[in-house]
Amino acid sequence: MLLIQVKVIEGVFTAPQKQEIVERLIDALVEIEGENLRHLTWCVLEEVESGDWAIGGQALMADDVRALARGEAAGSGDPSDGDGNASAGPAGRERG
Numbered sequence: 001m002l003l004i005q006v007k008v009i010e011g012v013f014t015a016p017q018k019q020e021i022v023e024r025l026i027d028a029l030v031e032i033e034g035e036n037l038r039h040l041t042w043c044v045l046e047e048v049e050s051g052d053w054a055i056g057g058q059a060l061m062a063d064d065v066r067a068l069a070r071g072e073a074a075g076s077g078d079p080s081d082g083d084g085n086a087s088a089g090p091a092g093r094e095r096g
Helices: 015-033 035-040 062-069
Strands: 002-009 041-048 053-055 058-060
Touching (some): 002 015, 015 041, 035 041
Parallel strands (some): 002 041
Antiparallel strands (some): 053 058
C-alpha cells in the first residue's frame, strides 16, 4: 500500500482543485510504479488553518498564497489586521 500525504492552507483550493491534485498525484505515482498499484494507493489531502502554517517564522495566510499564485508579492495588500495594527506576513511585514 502506498500513501501520499498533502497539506494545503485552508481556503486556497476549491473542491474541484483538491480533487484534481489528488488525481494527478496518484496518476504520477502509478506512472512510476505501475497501474496495478492504483487500487492500493491512498492520498490524504489535509487542510491547515490559515495562519497555522509558517515559513521563515512568518505566518502564511490564504490571501498570501492567492497573491503568490497571481504572481504578486505575499502581503502586498493592506497590512492592517483590522484593528489598525500592522500584521506579520512572509513578505516581512512588521508586527504592531
